[in-house]
Amino acid sequence: MYKVTDLEADLVDFAHAWMAPMDQFGDHFSLVRQLRAEIGHIPQEFVDAWRASGPDRALKLVAARFRELADEGLLDAPDPERAAMHFLLLTGSEISDRTYGGVIPMPDEERDELIGSGVRAFLHGYLPRRESSGGA
Numbered sequence: 001m002y003k004v005t006d007l008e009a010d011l012v013d014f015a016h017a018w019m020a021p022m023d024q025f026g027d028h029f030s031l032v033r034q035l036r037a038e039i040g041h042i043p044q045e046f047v048d049a050w051r052a053s054g055p056d057r058a059l060k061l062v063a064a065r066f067r068e069l070a071d072e073g074l075l076d077a078p079d080p081e082r083a084a085m086h087f088l089l090l091t092g093s094e095i096s097d098r099t100y101g102g103v104i105p106m107p108d109e110e111r112d113e114l115i116g117s118g119v120r121a122f123l124h125g126y127l128p129r130r131e132s133s134g135g136a
Contacts, residue, residue, distance in 0.1 A: 004069065008119055009085070011091075012116055014117050015091035016115060018092060019073050019086065022095075022099070022101065026103075033101045035050065042130050060081070063081040064080070076128040090116035092115075095115070
């Protein structure tokens with residue numbers, strides 16, 4: 001298991017790694033775009049099989065790691081799958097939308113900013129809250 005030393009920096013690195021295949025595997029993501037465009041014309045069994053072997057499987061792996069981070073007290077994530085989905089949406093959706101699924105290049109600085117702001121928004125919602133210790 002990877003030891004977290006700086007949660008924000010580590011999540012930024014993870015988000016960059018998560019988004020990198022969009023640029024590296026254009027044919028795959030072209031197929032995904034086509035599938036999404038034709039979803040109403042594809043048999044449900046095919047869609048279910050694709051989701052189970054791809055997107056749902058990947059989400060479960062991210063959720064498992066988020067569960068570990070919650071167990072370590074680094075995240076407050078009572079529903080790790082929901083937290084994983086929030087993380088992926090916050091760090092990747094705008095990039096995916098603005099690049100049309102990796103078709104249009106995005107400058108590195110812009111990608112860095114979008115991922116960084118997504119990670120900060122995620123942490124705002126999922127960092128454990130410190131209990132106040134009474135007082136005045």
